[in-house]
Amino acid sequence: MVQCNPPDLDRIFGALTDPTRRALLARLAEHDSLSIGDLARPLPMSLPAVIKHLDVLEGAGLIARHKTGRTVACRLVAAPMEDAMGWLRRYTRFWEESLDRLAAVVERAP
Amino acid sequence: MVQCNPPDLDRIFGALTDPTRRALLARLAEHDSLSIGDLARPLPMSLPAVIKHLDVLEGAGLIARHKTGRTVACRLVAAPMEDAMGWLRRYTRFWEESLDRLAAVVERAP
Numbered sequence: 001m002v003q004c005n006p007p008d009l010d011r012i013f014g015a016l017t018d019p020t021r022r023a024l025l026a027r028l029a030e031h032d033s034l035s036i037g038d039l040a041r042p043l044p045m046s047l048p049a050v051i052k053h054l055d056v057l058e059g060a061g062l063i064a065r066h067k068t069g070r071t072v073a074c075r076l077v078a079a080p081m082e083d084a085m086g087w088l089r090r091y092t093r094f095w096e097e098s099l100d101r102l103a104a105v106v107e108r109a110p
Numbered sequence: 111m112v113q114c115n116p117p118d119l120d121r122i123f124g125a126l127t128d129p130t131r132r133a134l135l136a137r138l139a140e141h142d143s144l145s146i147g148d149l150a151r152p153l154p155m156s157l158p159a160v161i162k163h164l165d166v167l168e169g170a171g172l173i174a175r176h177k178t179g180r181t182v183a184c185r186l187v188a189a190p191m192e193d194a195m196g197w198l199r200r201y202t203r204f205w206e207e208s209l210d211r212l213a214a215v216v217e218r219a220p
Contacts, residue, residue: 013126022119022197029201078204085202087132088195091139094188 007083008060015060016084020045021053025062028076035071117193118170125170126194130155131163135172138186145181 015021024039040050054074057063061080065072125131134149150160164184167173171190175182 009132010127010129013123016123016197017120017127019120025201029204076201076204078201081198081201082205085195085198087126088191088198091135091186091188091191092195094139094186095192 007080007086009084009087011060012062012080012084015056015062018053018056020050021057024050024053024057025076028063028074033066033073033075035073037071039074117190117196119194119197121170122172122190122194125166125172128163128166130160131167134160134163134167135186138173138184143176143183143185145183147181149184 020043023043027039028034036047036051036054039054040047043050054063054065058065062077063074064077065074067073130153133153137149138144146157146161146164149164150157153160164173164175168175172187173184174187175184177183
C-alpha cells in the first residue's frame with residue numbers, strides 16, 4: 001500500500017522562520033548545487049552555525065545533501081514549499097476580498 | 111512620506127509553525143469574528159495557553175482583536191499570508207520543473 005504522509009507543516013514553516021535559512025534557500029535556487037563551504041563563505045557566522053541551519057532545512061525536506069569525494073554539496077528541494085503554499089492558498093479569497101473592498105472605496109472617492 | 115516596511119517574514123512564518131495556531135486561523139476563516147472564549151472552548155489547553163497563541167498571531171499581524179463591552183473578539187487578517195505566499199512564489203518554477211521531469215519520465219515509460 002502506498003502511504004501518503006501529510007506534509008510536515010510545522011517543520012516546513014519552522015525552517016522558513018529564519019532569515020539565514022531563507023537566504024541559504026535563495027542562494028541554492030541560483031545554482032544546481034553548492035558545497036557547504038561555498039554556502040558558508042559569505043555568512044557572518046561560524047561553519048558549525050551554518051551546518052545547524054542546513055540540518056534544519058534538511059529536516060524539513062527543503063534541501064538534500066550529497067557527498068562527492070570529500071565535498072558535501074547541497075541542492076534545493078522545493079516540493080515542501082508547495083505544501084506550504086497549498087496551505088496558504090486556502091486563504092487567498094480573504095486578501096482578494098480585502099483588495100476588492102479597497103478598490104471599491106477608491107472608486108467611490110471623489 | 112508613506113513608509114512601506116518589508117513584511118516581517120520571521121514572525122509570519124513563525125506564527126504558522128504551530129498546529130494550534132493554524133487551527134485557530136482555520137476557525138477564524140469560517141466566521142466574521144469569534145470571541146476568545148469561543149476560540150478556546152474546543153481546544154485541549156488552558157485559556158492562558160490559547161491567549162499566548164493569539165498573542166503570537168496578533169504579533170504577526172494575522173489576527174486583530176476588538177473589544178465589545180466585556181467580550182474580546184478576534185478576526186482573521188489575511189494580508190501577511192499574502193506576503194508569505196509572495197516569498198514562496200519565487201520558487202514555483204522549481205517544483206513545476208520537477209513535475210515536468212516526472213511527466214516526461216511517465217510519458218517515456220512503455
